[in-house]
Amino acid sequence: MIDRTFDTAHPEPVTVPGPQGDSPGHGETTEPVLTLKGAQQIFRTPRGDVPAVAGVDLEVRAGQVLCLVGESGCGKTTTARMAAALADPTAGSVLFRGKDVASMDRKERAAFRRSVQYIHQDPYASLNPVRTVYSTVSAGLRRHGMVKNHAEARRVTAELLERVDLTPAEDHLDKYPHQMSGGQRQRVAVARALAMNPEVIIADESTSMLDVSIRVSLLNTLGRLRDELGVGFLFITHDLAVAKYFAWRGEIAVMYLGKVVEQGTTPRVVNDPRHPYTEALVSAVSEPDPDLAHRKDRIRLREADIPDLTDLPPGCDFHPRCPLYAEGDCDSVRPPLVRSHDRLLACHVVTRG
Amino acid sequence: MNDLPTDPGTDDGALLSVRGVDVGYRTGRRTHVTAVHDVSFDLHPGQSMALVGESGCGKTTLGLGLLRLLPRTGVIPSGEILFRRKDGTRVDVRTLQKENLRRFRWSEAAMVFQGAMNAFNPVLRIEDHFVDTFRAHENGRRRPRREILEQSAELLEMVRLDPARVLNAFPHELSGGMRQRSLIALALALRPQLLILDEPTTALDLLTQRSIVERLAELREQLRFSMVFITHDLGLAAELADRVGTMYAGRLIETGTTRDIFHRSRHPYTSALIDSVPPVAGDLHVPESLPGGPPSLHALPPGCSFAPRCAHALTDCDLTRPTLDVLVPRGEGLSHAAACLRSTDAEIHAEGVPR
Ligand SMILES: Nc1ncnc2c1ncn2[C@@H]1O[C@H](COP(=O)(O)OP(=O)(O)O)[C@@H](O)[C@H]1O
Ligand SMILES: Nc1ncnc2c1ncn2[C@@H]1O[C@H](COP(=O)(O)OP(=O)(O)O)[C@@H](O)[C@H]1O
Ligand code: SF4
Ligand SMILES: [Mg+2]
Ligand SMILES: [Mg+2]
Numbered sequence: 001m002i003d004r005t006f007d008t009a010h011p012e013p014v015t016v017p018g019p020q021g022d023s024p025g026h027g028e029t030t031e032p033v034l035t036l037k038g039a040q041q042i043f044r045t046p047r048g049d050v051p052a053v054a055g056v057d058l059e060v061r062a063g064q065v066l067c068l069v070g071e072s073g074c075g076k077t078t079t080a081r082m083a084a085a086l087a088d089p090t091a092g093s094v095l096f097r098g099k100d101v102a103s104m105d106r107k108e109r110a111a112f113r114r115s116v117q118y119i120h121q122d123p124y125a126s127l128n129p130v131r132t133v134y135s136t137v138s139a140g141l142r143r144h145g146m147v148k149n150h151a152e153a154r155r156v157t158a159e160l161l162e163r164v165d166l167t168p169a170e171d172h173l174d175k176y177p178h179q180m181s182g183g184q185r186q187r188v189a190v191a192r193a194l195a196m197n198p199e200v201i202i203a204d205e206s207t208s209m210l211d212v213s214i215r216v217s218l219l220n221t222l223g224r225l226r227d228e229l230g231v232g233f234l235f236i237t238h239d240l241a242v243a244k245y246f247a248w249r250g251e252i253a254v255m256y257l258g259k260v261v262e263q264g265t266t267p268r269v270v271n272d273p274r275h276p277y278t279e280a281l282v283s284a285v286s287e288p289d290p291d292l293a294h295r296k297d298r299i300r301l302r303e304a305d306i307p308d309l310t311d312l313p314p315g316c317d318f319h320p321r322c323p324l325y326a327e328g329d330c331d332s333v334r335p336p337l338v339r340s341h342d343r344l345l346a347c348h349v350v351t352r353g
Numbered sequence: 354m355n356d357l358p359t360d361p362g363t364d365d366g367a368l369l370s371v372r373g374v375d376v377g378y379r380t381g382r383r384t385h386v387t388a389v390h391d392v393s394f395d396l397h398p399g400q401s402m403a404l405v406g407e408s409g410c411g412k413t414t415l416g417l418g419l420l421r422l423l424p425r426t427g428v429i430p431s432g433e434i435l436f437r438r439k440d441g442t443r444v445d446v447r448t449l450q451k452e453n454l455r456r457f458r459w460s461e462a463a464m465v466f467q468g469a470m471n472a473f474n475p476v477l478r479i480e481d482h483f484v485d486t487f488r489a490h491e492n493g494r495r496r497p498r499r500e501i502l503e504q505s506a507e508l509l510e511m512v513r514l515d516p517a518r519v520l521n522a523f524p525h526e527l528s529g530g531m532r533q534r535s536l537i538a539l540a541l542a543l544r545p546q547l548l549i550l551d552e553p554t555t556a557l558d559l560l561t562q563r564s565i566v567e568r569l570a571e572l573r574e575q576l577r578f579s580m581v582f583i584t585h586d587l588g589l590a591a592e593l594a595d596r597v598g599t600m601y602a603g604r605l606i607e608t609g610t611t612r613d614i615f616h617r618s619r620h621p622y623t624s625a626l627i628d629s630v631p632p633v634a635g636d637l638h639v640p641e642s643l644p645g646g647p648p649s650l651h652a653l654p655p656g657c658s659f660a661p662r663c664a665h666a667l668t669d670c671d672l673t674r675p676t677l678d679v680l681v682p683r684g685e686g687l688s689h690a691a692a693c694l695r696s697t698d699a700e701i702h703a704e705g706v707p708r
Binding site: 071181211212213217220240241244248267270280281286287290292294296298304305306 | 407530564593616633
């Protein structure tokens with residue numbers, strides 16, 4: 001087992017041991033901070049019921065990353081919103097330090113809201129355009145009486161800006177969102193979240209709208225919060241390169257049509273995917289290397305288009321597109337998520353024998 | 354022949370010869386910005402060229418400029434955009450007038466704009482877009498609608514769409530990937546020699562991106578058009594391009610074959626971009642960060658515009674603007690050229706060290 005407790009005096013080297021251990025959650029030594037238990041979200045719409053998330057079990061631990069990947073519409077944002085208690089699950093529960101969020105009193109819920117911070121994907125939509133950076137970042141501090149006076153609020157805000165590499169902080173405190181770039185705005189959103197000393201940050205496609213260059217430095221900033229402050233992350237991205245880098249020492253859960261189909265340690269899922277859907281995703285990546293790009297084996301799906309959530313196929317949701325599809329169970333029985341190949345998998349063919 | 358702006362001659366075999374093109378925008382009654390500076394390159398028939406760079410570096414502006422599709426405020430104050438038409442005659446797109454320009458577009462060169470939704474008229478069915486396009490380019494004889502629809506169906510089949518489902522649909526009834534493929538089919542309707550695509554897969558899912566990439570590769574085999582595509586996705590460039598041009602602060606700062614660019618780049622900006630997106634395959638490569646952003650068009654540094662962010666900048670870099678110098682001369686516009694004062698400096702391009 002990999003020891004997942006982080007020692008700040010000895011930052012872990014970049015080279016990471018290959019896949020080992022036998023469970024996807026190899027950090028079971030520490031209690032999860034945030035737990036989703038059978039969390040489900042069914043939207044009732046005029047078109048019919050939309051099972052956006054059909055029961056997922058996920059755990060986020062201190063200083064660890066759990067990354068959700070999958071195509072748009074597979075339920076990542078809906079899962080994140082439940083995890084942040086921005087939406088109540090229609091079945092199942094969300095637990096914070098073992099306590100069901102639904103049964104919390106007002107005080108506990110307020111503490112939860114501070115401890116679990118949600119960062120929106122769009123750096124343009126998430127900041128109030130008429131507020132300065134200082135006003136945005138310090139709002140929570142002032143509201144919760146975490147600072148005594150204006151001078152302290154400015155000092156603490158400046159420290160937060162430094163933490164997210166908006167330096168020198170003095171240059172940024174009095175700026176408005178429109179005076180900043182996308183990457184800088186996203187950092188302001190992170191600083192605002194950090195002001196609450198969160199235990200968990202839920203980041204929904206936080207780097208997707210940024211240029212590659214800015215993306216890396218923001219990921220490095222988030223990585224320091226993870227390693228130095230022990231912040232746990234529920235990190236959502238559709239970009240496998242980003243998932244691989246940010247969650248290399250953590251886990252990836254691959255979602256398809258509202259369900260987790262494969263979950264395991266990142267090196268395993270990315271370098272040795274076993275679910276045919278994960279395999280298709282990994283094989284679809286355009287690698288930034290012309291030789292690699294032309295050598296790469298591409299998996300052909302039987303169908304290009306993703307089924308509609310209101311009209312799901314019987315059996316395995318993936319079977320109409322799946323290259324491994326075999327008559328029998330695939331089109332009649334929903335495959336359960338079971339332990340197999342040192343990870344969790346939901347596929348009849350791959351988990352057989 | 355080479356890519357140098359100092360080379361006044363045009364390349365006879367080239368489909369497109371761009372020479373010293375500036376593109377700007379009027380921003381007020383007396384003010385304007387220059388978003389593209391002094392760009393020159395030759396594109397030969399059948400080539401596929403990627404334009405890469407961070408946002409704001411002028412890729413879209415250049416793409417729109419090449420086909421004179423700029424917004425009203427856009428201007429091309431200088432340069433030549435020489436294009437060899439199907440009949441063998443050469444025109445300067447920059448000087449084409451109304452009717453000739455209209456006929457040039459679509460039948461000689463077509464553009465697939467960024468954001469497939471906005472490019473369609475939301476109240477028209479897909480079939481009407483095809484009919485309008487074909488009708489707009491008829492000379493005299495009015496073709497029957499049925500004949501046009503048959504041809505449209507063939508085009509849609511080429512991008513692996515089901516014409517029965519797509520022709521009748523409104524744009525919003527199609528998925529993002531289907532819309533993008535429909536747009537590509539529409540752009541190819543009049544068999545242009547050149548297709549310019551602006552971020553053709555951005556905002557699409559991985560598996561959808563893959564289907565677009567594969568369709569484009571197939572179509573190019575089949576129809577042999579040339580392609581310029583704009584992307585900030587270096588993976589896409591590596592896969593779909595046989596040559597790459599890097600843009601920074603409105604200038605073309607490096608050009609070369611895809612291998613030149615990805616395996617032995619001679620410009621620190623190109624290298625930094627590539628290092629920031631490691632491959633998904635294999636062990637963890639830690640990406641390099643490239644702090645800061647491109648300079649404002651209103652305050653370009655006097656020397657190399659990348660100097661403020663460059664890890665290899667010397668004092669001279671702040672003073673002297675490097676020119677796009679040929680490092681490895683090759684025909685057909687495929688020379689490797691870089692605009693960096695240290696492009697031949699052994700200290701940063703050691704033998705055997707990739708990039
Ligand atoms: N408020 C809502 N009402 C109805 N359907 C919704 C709502 N929010 C999301 N959905 C649907 O739920 C599915 C999952 O959406 P989402 O969680 O946003 O996926 P992702 O973030 O993976 O793209 C999609 O089909 C989406 O259209
Ligand atoms: N209509 C316009 N008016 C004024 N400036 C513009 C206009 N369109 C783009 N620009 C500016 O031109 C520069 C290049 O933009 P663009 O060509 O869109 O870059 P890219 O496609 O590489 O992101 C940017 O600084 C942008 O702000
Ligand atoms: S010219 Fe100088 S500053 Fe510019 S890229 Fe080359 S080394 Fe860097
Ligand atoms: Mg989402
Ligand atoms: Mg652009």
